[in-house]
Amino acid sequence: MDITRVAIGIVWRGGRVLVGRRSQDVPLGGAAEFPGGKCKPNEPPAATVVRECREETGLRVRVAGKRHRCKHQYDHGRLELHFFDCVIADPDGDAEPRPPFDWVDLQTVADLDFPEANAMVLSMIVGSPLDA
Numbered sequence: 001m002d003i004t005r006v007a008i009g010i011v012w013r014g015g016r017v018l019v020g021r022r023s024q025d026v027p028l029g030g031a032a033e034f035p036g037g038k039c040k041p042n043e044p045p046a047a048t049v050v051r052e053c054r055e056e057t058g059l060r061v062r063v064a065g066k067r068h069r070c071k072h073q074y075d076h077g078r079l080e081l082h083f084f085d086c087v088i089a090d091p092d093g094d095a096e097p098r099p100p101f102d103w104v105d106l107q108t109v110a111d112l113d114f115p116e117a118n119a120m121v122l123s124m125i126v127g128s129p130l131d132a
C-alpha cells in the first residue's frame, strides 16, 4: 500500500512553538497542527519542512535537527512522518506568523487536540525542549 511522506516542523522561539489549526474541510479538520505537509516527489523532508513553513506561516526557518520519525495509519491514508526541530532563520527579523499560526507555550501545547500521530513527539518536546 502507498505511503505518503510528510515533513513537519516544530519551530522554536523563546521556549514556545508555532501551532496552527487545520481548516474544517480537510482530513483531521479542526485539529491543532504544526506547520508541515506532503513531500513532493524526490524532495528531501528537510527541504519540505522549510518550504511548508514558509508557505503556511510566512516565516523563513532553518532545520536545527531531526526530532522523530514514525509511520501512522489514518482513515485517509498511511503516512511516514518526519518531525524536525526548526528555528527562525533570521533571529533578528520579523517572527510574526500568518494566522492561524501563533507562538504557543509548551504547557498549552500539551493540552491541545493534535492528530494521533503527534502523540509521541508531543511528549518528547515537553520532556526535552529545544533551547532556542
Ligand SMILES: Nc1nc2c([nH]c(=O)n2[C@@H]2O[C@H](COP(=O)(O)OP(=O)(O)OP(=O)(O)O)[C@@H](O)[C@H]2O)c(=O)[nH]1
Binding pocket: 006, 008, 026, 027, 028, 032, 033, 034, 035, 036, 037, 038, 039, 079, 114, 115, 116, 117, 118
Ligand atoms: N501539517 C501537519 N500535518 C500533520 C500533523 N500531524 C499529522 O498527523 N499530520 C498529517 O500529515 C498530513 C499532512 O498533509 P497536509 O494535508 O497538511 O499536506 P499539504 O499541506 O501538503 O496539503 P495539500 O495536499 O492540501 O497540499 C495530513 O494527513 C495530516 O493529518 C501536524 O502536526 N502538522
